[in-house]
Amino acid sequence: MTSNPLRDPRDRRLPRVPEPCALVVFGITGDLARKKLLPAVYDLANRGLLPTNFALLGFARRDWGDMEFAELARTAAREHARTPWREEVWERLAASVRFVQGSFDDDAAFDELAAALADLESSHGIGGNAAFYLSIPPSLFPVVLRQMERTGMAESTDDRWRRVVVEKPFGTDLPSSRELNELVDSVFSAQDVFRIDHYLGKETVQNLMALRFANSLFEPVWNAQHVDSVQITMAEDVGIGGRADFYERTGAARDVLQNHLLQLLALTAMEEPVEFAAEDIRTEKLKVLRAISLPADMRQFAVRGQYEQGWLAGQRACGYRDEKGVSAESTTETYAAVRLGVETRRWAGVPFYLRTGKRLPRRVTEIALSFRKAPHLPFAPTDTEELGHNQLVVRVQPDEGMTLKFGSKVPGSVMEVRDVSMDFLYGEQFTEASPEAYERLLLDVLLGDATLFPRNAEVEASWAVIDPLEEFWADTTPYPYRAGEWGPRAAEEMLAAEGRAWRRP
Ligand SMILES: NC(=O)c1ccc[n+]([C@@H]2O[C@H](COP(=O)([O-])OP(=O)(O)OC[C@H]3O[C@@H](n4cnc5c(N)ncnc54)[C@H](OP(=O)(O)O)[C@@H]3O)[C@@H](O)[C@H]2O)c1
Numbered sequence: 366m367t368s369n370p371l372r373d374p375r376d377r378r379l380p381r382v383p384e385p386c387a388l389v390v391f392g393i394t395g396d397l398a399r400k401k402l403l404p405a406v407y408d409l410a411n412r413g414l415l416p417t418n419f420a421l422l423g424f425a426r427r428d429w430g431d432m433e434f435a436e437l438a439r440t441a442a443r444e445h446a447r448t449p450w451r452e453e454v455w456e457r458l459a460a461s462v463r464f465v466q467g468s469f470d471d472d473a474a475f476d477e478l479a480a481a482l483a484d485l486e487s488s489h490g491i492g493g494n495a496a497f498y499l500s501i502p503p504s505l506f507p508v509v510l511r512q513m514e515r516t517g518m519a520e521s522t523d524d525r526w527r528r529v530v531v532e533k534p535f536g537t538d539l540p541s542s543r544e545l546n547e548l549v550d551s552v553f554s555a556q557d558v559f560r561i562d563h564y565l566g567k568e569t570v571q572n573l574m575a576l577r578f579a580n581s582l583f584e585p586v587w588n589a590q591h592v593d594s595v596q597i598t599m600a601e602d603v604g605i606g607g608r609a610d611f612y613e614r615t616g617a618a619r620d621v622l623q624n625h626l627l628q629l630l631a632l633t634a635m636e637e638p639v640e641f642a643a644e645d646i647r648t649e650k651l652k653v654l655r656a657i658s659l660p661a662d663m664r665q666f667a668v669r670g671q672y673e674q675g676w677l678a679g680q681r682a683c684g685y686r687d688e689k690g691v692s693a694e695s696t697t698e699t700y701a702a703v704r705l706g707v708e709t710r711r712w713a714g715v716p717f718y719l720r721t722g723k724r725l726p727r728r729v730t731e732i733a734l735s736f737r738k739a740p741h742l743p744f745a746p747t748d749t750e751e752l753g754h755n756q757l758v759v760r761v762q763p764d765e766g767m768t769l770k771f772g773s774k775v776p777g778s779v780m781e782v783r784d785v786s787m788d789f790l791y792g793e794q795f796t797e798a799s800p801e802a803y804e805r806l807l808l809d810v811l812l813g814d815a816t817l818f819p820r821n822a823e824v825e826a827s828w829a830v831i832d833p834l835e836e837f838w839a840d841t842t843p844y845p846y847r848a849g850e851w852g853p854r855a856a857e858e859m860l861a862a863e864g865r866a867w868r869r870p
Pocket of ligand 1: 391392393394395396397398424425426427467468469470499500501502503505532533534
């Protein structure tokens with residue numbers, strides 16, 4: 366390991382730059398690699414956050430040379446980069462781009478990859494360090510992991526680190542996620558495994574921890590005594606695009622609820638970590654995930670839906686069953702909503718309403734804490750008709766920021782009290798734009814910082830929440846909702862039954 370003896374690790378003015386290393390991407394020609402990973406590598410290089418001795422290796426089936434691969438990488442990076450394009454940055458990066466051709470079951474190709482890595486140690490001074498990104502269909506994880514084991518590529522030693530990045534889905538239920546975890550952990554040691562939940566790479570999600578643990582204002586009211594309910598929403602206006610095959614097998618609960626929404630719940634509900642360090646944060650999140658309780662009456666409090674033909678932003682949108690590649694009798698849900706509890710002293714009795722859906726009116730992800738009403742209002746009832754619950758809303762995307770909603774007197778000679786909002790917008794407060802989630806997460810992998818990556822026990826605890834829901838839904842048909850509506854009526858009724866309503870984000 367090399368470290369700068371003149372540098373004080375507490376000094377935050379200088380950015381942290383990883384040690385010399387290689388990034389190996391399996392599935393480099395795929396959608397994720399082109400839209401997210403390659404642009405993120407360029408953006409990191411552009412911001413000066415990659416080590417001088419860095420190499421990018423792509424592994425794929427097609428018969429390409431380094432030049433053709435460099436051209437694909439360039440086009441993808443240029444098209445999707447967040448930061449301005451600088452040809453000289455790309456030229457420097459392109460000099461260390463390599464391509465290895467082969468299929469995953471091809472021993473010779475993996476031997477060649479191992480040899481290419483060894484070569485780069487001397488030619489590019491990468492010091493033997495490498496991160497392997499599995500940007501491939503999950504069914505191929507076993508064969509790739511076994512190949513890495515066979516060739517000794519997965520072994521970290523005192524002189525070099527080897528890490529693996531696993532994309533979601535982490536299994537499809539508890540048994541399959543256990544199997545996957547066992548496999549990954551049998552090839553890499555636990556601290557070298559980085560499971561990507563890209564929501565955790567978003568600035569606002571990390572800000573949730575700053576909000577709670579760096580301030581004295583919020584923590585005293587962050588509990589059942591003051592919070593009436595919590596709503597966590599991830600809404601998408603798009604349909605399933607060209608991913609019918611994947612979506613038919615997955616559905617909204619497995620695709621979003623199991624990972625993104627439960628991680629947001631864990632961050633919202635967790636206790637203060639002993640230290641702002643990976644293990645301490647993961648430990649607190651795991652405690653929350655283990656404390657989650659499912660509704661006793663699932664018929665009322667676990668609702669799934671499927672979009673039908675409708676209108677969105679003035680455009681006609683077809684129904685889910687009419688999407689290309691979807692069965693006309695499909696019972697896959699495109700919307701899921703559930704009421705969960707967190708059985709801890711802090712949260713007992715507070716409902717956490719989670720919902721996600723496709724073809725909803727707008728793309729928005731937010732966490733909203735709704736506070737209890739004042740125990741007594743010394744005003745005439747007619748003066749407070751427009752006063753709702755105080756709310757704190759953390760907007761994860763888009764328009765990252767926070768809104769505090771509270772009652773205020775309407776100007777005039779009468780004491781009329783109405784809700785008003787106070788906004789904090791990242792875009793207005795800070796001049797520096799937030800990095801893309803993948804940019805942040807890739808950098809963390811290369812730095813070996815696992816703070817923003819769920820560990821295997823968290824993944825398994827999340828499946829333990831989802832499996833009973835899936836079991837309950839297995840013999841049911843999702844409720845229909847029209848594209849462009851906020852989900853099925855049953856979801857509205859679920860909250861109305863308890864005298865509440867979903868927020869209109
Ligand atoms: N796309 C997203 O936005 C997104 C979001 C979240 C998670 N993910 C996850 O990320 C992973 C990759 O997704 P993706 O959308 O990029 O998939 P994709 O577009 O289908 O790409 C799959 C990649 O794997 C390669 N591949 C497939 N079979 C192979 C084999 N037998 N030997 C060698 N290479 C093989 C393909 O190479 P060829 O070009 O040669 O076929 C291609 O590069 C998946 O686990 C997915 O669940 C994706």
